[in-house]
Every structure is written in structure tokens, then in C-alpha cells.
Amino acid sequence: AAGVIQSPRHLIKEKRETATLKCYPIPRHDTVYWYQQGPGQDPQFLISFYEKMQSDKGSIPDRFSAQQFSDYHSELNMSSLELGDSALYFCASSLGLRDTQYFGPGTRLTVL
């Protein structure tokens, strides 16, 4: 069965640079979630989209923005990167706002 696709899988950036992470949900899933997992920590919710509209917002820095496109894929844009942004970024998708979230493999971002 098709799973959530995230690209790139690994990304290395310098401080103050920008990064764009992409997420392709499971076919027919209309809801996308972004989570950030720091080293040795649990995943923290950043933001979610349902039918291309933002549905909820968590602890997402103002330097980050995201959107969901007409084909339901989503992009997380991160600017003015800081060392503390180094983390594993997960995208998850679900069918509607009450369904189980299935996670992608994650993008490991390293900020030097």
C-alpha cells in the first residue's frame, strides 16, 4: 500500500538559510499534519491542514510557514534557520479529521 512520502530525507543547511520540506500524503487522504521531533524527545505538533485550509496550529515558530496545495501535498517552509531547528520533521496524513494519522519516514534536518 502507498505510504506518506517525504522529501528530502536528509537536509543539511547553514544558520540563517532557508529550507523547504515536502510531503505527499497517502492517496485520497485530505488532511496533513507536521510534527517536529528533537533528539531524544517526543514528536511535537506544528501545524495541520484539512482540505487545503489550516485546521490547527501548534508550537510552530513564526519563521516557519506551511501550506497544502490543490493536489493535497504540503510544504513546510523554514527561514532564518537556527541550530535549534535541527530535528526530525514528520509529516502525517489522514482521511478527515477523525481518522488515524499515518506517518512518513521523516526528513532529518541538520543546521550547522
Place this chain on the structure above:
Amino acid sequence: AQKVTQAQTEISVVEKEDVTLDCVYETRDTTYYLFWYKQPPSGELVFLIRRNSFDEQNEISGRYSWNFQKSTSSFNFTITASQVVDSAVYFCALSEVRYGNKLVFGAGTILRVKS
């Protein structure tokens, strides 16, 4: 407020032992969902189970079983006859319908199964 507590930071067992991972949650909502996810060393998050707040039936799937007790706000996970491949971090998580289905995770329990 939503909160999930996994008091066991790390558990080590020998292969074939049974092991139970504890999860206690807090919520003011009457409609909520509880989850367990597995994160192996490779890093991905693998969905294991979802229970809704109205279904307290215990569930068994192969060597895995889950015990949901609303009276104690607990959703414990037992692995029977553990195997080395079970070594991973296990996260318990909660979502509330009125909070848009976002997952609130516990801190995770590291399970090490030795051969």
C-alpha cells in the same frame, strides 16, 4: 488539558520475556482517541493501534495486546514473548476531537530486548 505520561523511560528484557509498557492520560473531553506508535532505530513512526474513548474492549494482535481502562485513565501495552526486533521507542499518544485531531505524545519508553 491533554497530557500523556509514560513513566517508564527505559526497559530492558531478555528475549522471550513478557513486557508491559504503561501509559496514563489526562483529558477533559469525552470523545478522544488513544494510540500506540513504534519508532525503531531507523526512525520512522509505525502505527500500532487506535482506540476510541467509547470502546474499552481489550485487543490482541499476535504477540501484542492492549488494556484500556477509563477508570484509571490508562492504556497499557503488553508484548508477549518479546523478540530482539521489538527493540524500539514506543510512544503512547492522545487526540481529542475538539482539538482538531492533533496528537499529543508521551515522552516514550525505550525498550531494549537482549538475546
